[in-house]
Each structure stands twice: as structure tokens, then as C-alpha cells.
Amino acid sequence: MKNILKSILAVWVGLGLAVPGSWAAEAKELSLDDLGFQADQMKSDPAMQARLHKRSRMLKTHQILGLVTAVPILATVMTAPEFEGGNPADVESETDTHKMLGIASGAMYLTTAGFALAAPEGETAGRNKGLTKLHKALAWVHFPAMVAAPILGYQAYKQAEKGESIHGSAKYHREVAGVAAGSYLAAMLVMVFNF
Amino acid sequence: MRRLLLLSFLGFLSVVARAENWVLQSSTLTYRVTHRLHKVEGTSRLSRGKGLCDAGGCQFLVAAPVNSFDSGDTNRDLHMIETTRGATFPMVKVTVKMPAVPAGDSFAADLGIEFSGQSHTYRAVPFTVVGRANGGLTFKGVVPLNVDDFKIPKPSLLGMAIKAEVPIDAEMTWAKR
Numbered sequence: 001m002k003n004i005l006k007s008i009l010a011v012w013v014g015l016g017l018a019v020p021g022s023w024a025a026e027a028k029e030l031s032l033d034d035l036g037f038q039a040d041q042m043k044s045d046p047a048m049q050a051r052l053h054k055r056s057r058m059l060k061t062h063q064i065l066g067l068v069t070a071v072p073i074l075a076t077v078m079t080a081p082e083f084e085g086g087n088p089a090d091v092e093s094e095t096d097t098h099k100m101l102g103i104a105s106g107a108m109y110l111t112t113a114g115f116a117l118a119a120p121e122g123e124t125a126g127r128n129k130g131l132t133k134l135h136k137a138l139a140w141v142h143f144p145a146m147v148a149a150p151i152l153g154y155q156a157y158k159q160a161e162k163g164e165s166i167h168g169s170a171k172y173h174r175e176v177a178g179v180a181a182g183s184y185l186a187a188m189l190v191m192v193f194n195f
Numbered sequence: 196m197r198r199l200l201l202l203s204f205l206g207f208l209s210v211v212a213r214a215e216n217w218v219l220q221s222s223t224l225t226y227r228v229t230h231r232l233h234k235v236e237g238t239s240r241l242s243r244g245k246g247l248c249d250a251g252g253c254q255f256l257v258a259a260p261v262n263s264f265d266s267g268d269t270n271r272d273l274h275m276i277e278t279t280r281g282a283t284f285p286m287v288k289v290t291v292k293m294p295a296v297p298a299g300d301s302f303a304a305d306l307g308i309e310f311s312g313q314s315h316t317y318r319a320v321p322f323t324v325v326g327r328a329n330g331g332l333t334f335k336g337v338v339p340l341n342v343d344d345f346k347i348p349k350p351s352l353l354g355m356a357i358k359a360e361v362p363i364d365a366e367m368t369w370a371k372r
Contacts, residue, residue, distance in 0.1 A: 028247075030256035032286060035243040041260050042286055049282035056277045059270070122273035130268025191270075192353070 051120045058119035062112055066188050069108040076101040077181050080174065095157060102150055109146055109184075113139075131190045138187035145180030152176055216372040217255065217296070219244030220331065223366045224259055226340070229358040237266035237275065246369065248296060255291040257367070261310075279347055284312045289338075296332065300324050306338060308345075315344040326368070335366040 032042055079101055081094035128136055155170035166173075222242045228235040242259035261281030266272055276282060288309040293302075303319040322336035340361050342349060349356040 030245055030247060030254055030290070032256075032258055032288065034245050035256065035258055037243060037258070037260070037286070044285065045282045049277070049280060052273060052277035052282055056274060059274075122269075122276070128269045130266075130271070132268050132270035135270075 052122060055119045055122060058115045062115035062119065063191060065108065065112040065115065066191070069105065069112050070185060070188055072101050072105040072108060073181050073184060076105050077177060080177070095160075099153075099157070102153060106146065106150055113143070135187050135190045138183050138190070142180050142183040142187060145176050145183065149173060149177040149180050215246075215248040215253075215296070217244075217246030217248065217253075217332075217369045218372050219246075219257060220368045220370045222257070222259075222368070223364070224264075225364040226264060226361050227364070228361055230352055231355050232352060235266055235271065237264040237272065239263040239265070244367070244369070246296075253291075253293045253296055255293070257289045257291075258286045261285055261287055274350065278350055279311045279345075281311070284310070297322075297324060297334070302334075308338075308340070310340075311345045311347050313345040322365075325366075329370070331368060331370040333366070333368040335364070338363040338365055 076098060079094060079098045081098055152170050152173035155168070156166045156173045159166050159168075159170055219242065221240070222244070223238060223240055224242055225236055225238045228237075239259045241263040242257055244255060244257035246253055246255040248254075261279055262272070262276055262285065264272065264275065266275070286309075290307040290309075291304045293304055301321060301323050303321050306317045306320050308315055308317065317339055320336060320338060322334045324332065324334045326333035340363050341359050342357075342361055343359045349359060351357070
């Protein structure tokens with residue numbers, strides 16, 4: 001009889017621990033482990049946090065420099081000289097201003113781009129979506145245009161210096177520069193309203 | 196002897212009868228960020244939850260990975276994870292204790308939230324029951340989350356910070372197991 005009572009007591013203790021709602025289980029608190037998440041989903045990753053922090057800082061700098069760079073880019077477009085039929089002295093003066101602003105724009109543009117390119121990727125590397133995708137796609141337009149525009153501008157300047165009419169690919173300097181400025185401003189506006 | 200075994204069996208049944216397990220079947224959590232220039236929403240459908248009810252009351256636990264919230268833009272989602280320290284503290288955890296499973300059309304619950312390495316309790320958050328199909332429970336409500344409660348720095352755009360209130364629309368369907 002004693003043994004039977006002991007057995008029953010053992011069963012009750014076992015049930016008490018095993019059955020939710022019993023006296024022993026009431027003390028049990030639910031934890032994340034009860035929810036069935038994968039271990040890597042719950043794992044803290046301070047290295048990734050540091051990478052994201054660095055990424056955020058670099059992209060913030062990219063954003064600020066990008067806004068500042070828009071000023072010399074617009075000024076460069078607005079100071080473009082009229083080679084055809086212009087007063088040579090005025091053209092020379094305008095060209096100098098335009099050239100200096102162009103150099104400043106190019107240097108700032110490359111610095112701005114450098115911060116975006118050097119920023120560490122997050123865990124969604126290569127899977128861009130939303131306006132970020134559009135912002136990055138526009139870089140494929142303004143980057144080649146920003147490289148080509150000063151080259152074409154230099155050619156146009158040299159041709160004008162020789163007294164020649166602007167010809168060849170140089171005559172597209174204005175259009176290429178316009179595309180560069182336009183796509184750059186579009187890329188900037190996309191990100192201004194997307195943070 | 197037989198009587199003893201019968202009593203023991205009945206006792207076991209009573210223990211099992213008062214235990215009730217609940218599982219989160221589906222859920223939608225949507226945060227809403229407000230800035231003077233625009234509004235942003237991010238949604239997660241990957242939360243998981245469990246509930247245990249017994250004579251002493253009910254406890255529920257719901258958790259969602261911070262990186263499961265999708266606002267439709269990669270850069271913004273990564274920035275959200277960075278700002279909320281989501282890589283260091285990858286889960287948002289909500290615990291609720293109630294005397295019983297809600298029986299009426301609405302109920303209020305104290306929500307203990309662990310987020311971004313901080314804890315905060317929102318008292319008497321109202322929820323509306325929208326369905327009880329198959330013995331389950333579907334309800335919705337708005338969690339009045341405030342980023343200041345979790346020491347999360349407010350991101351800014353053009354020198355203007357977002358509002359500290361980032362309400363979370365929650366809709367959940369629980370099933371009894």
C-alpha cells in the first residue's frame with residue numbers, strides 16, 4: 001500500500017511539472033525559446049550593429065554632401081558660356097568661372113559618391129527595393145554623364161580657343177551636362193523624401 | 196485501492212481540464228512613423244506567439260524579429276534596424292498577463308514590451324475582438340509605442356525629427372490548442 005501511494009505521488013509530481021496549468025507549471029514563464037524561432041534569428045550580432053552604424057554615418061555624410069554638391073552643379077549649368085556669337089572677352093571670363101565651378105562640382109561629386117560606394121552593405125545586400133533602387137539606378141545615368149561632360153567641355157573649349165565652331169562629340173557637351181545635372185537632382189530628390 | 200486510483204485519475208483530469216494552450220495563428224503588425232514631410236509604414240507578418248491559461252490566469256508572449264518589418268524600401272529598413280539597435284537586440288517581445296481569455300467584444304490589457312534593449316509597460320491598451328471562428332480569437336488594436344520609452348534616438352530629415360509616437364497597428368488571430 002505504501003508503495004502504491006509513493007507511485008501515485010510520483011505520478012502527480014511528474015504531472016505537476018509536465019502539465020501547463022498545474023501547480024508547478026504555473027511558475028513557468030513563457031520565453032522566446034517556446035516560440036520556435038531559429039537560433040540565428042534571436043542571436044545578438046554586435047558586429048552587424050557596428051556595421052549598420054558605420055553605414056548609417058557614411059550615408060548621412062553622403063546625403064549632406066549630396067545636397068551641398070547640388071549647389072556647384074546648378075551654378076556650373078547656369079554659368080555655361082555661349083561660344084557661338086559671343087563677345088570673346090566675355091566668353092573667356094565666363095569659361096573660367098564655368099570651368100572652376102565644373103572642377104569643384106566634379107571633386108565634390110566624386111567625394112559624395114565615394115561615401116556611398118564605401119559604406120558597408122547591410123544584410124539586404126544586392127536586394128534593393130523601393131526608392132533606394134531608383135536612386136541607385138539613376139547613378140548609372142549621372143555617373144557616366146558626370147565623367148563625360150567635362151571631357152566634352154574641354155574639347156569644346158579647345159575648339160572655341162582655336163576659333164573653330166564646336167563640332168564632333170563636343171557639341172553634345174551641353175546635353176550631356178544637362179542629363180548629368182537632371183539625373184543627379186532627381187536622385188537627390190528621391191532620397192530627400194526617403195529616409 | 197480502486198477508489199484511490201479513481202480519485203487520482205479524476206484529479207489528473209481536473210488538472211488537464213483547467214490548462215489551455217493558445218497559439219498565434221496569424222498576425223499583422225504595422226508601425227507608423229510620422230514626419231512633417233511624409234509618413235512611413237512598415238509591416239511584419241512574421242511574429243509568433245503562445246499563450247498559457249490555467250486557474251491562475253493567462254499569460255501570452257508574442258515576438259517578432261525587428262528585421263521582419265518591411266516598409267517597402269531597403270535603405271529605410273536598414274536605417275530602422277540601425278536606429279532601433281535591431282542587430283544587437285533582434286527581437287521585439289510583448290508579454291501580457293490576463294485573468295482569463297477575453298469573453299466580450301473588447302478588452303484592455305497591460306502590455307510589457309521589450310524592444311531595443313529596454314522594457315516598458317503600456318497599461319490598459321484597448322483591443323477590439325473582431326472574430327471568434329473555430330473557438331479562436333481575432334482582435335485588433337493600436338499599441339501606443341513611443342520611441343522615447345525605449346531610448347531610441349529619433350531619426351531626422353532636413354533637421355526635423357520624426358514624432359516620438361510610433362503607433363503599432365496590431366491584428367492577431369489566436370487558436371486554441
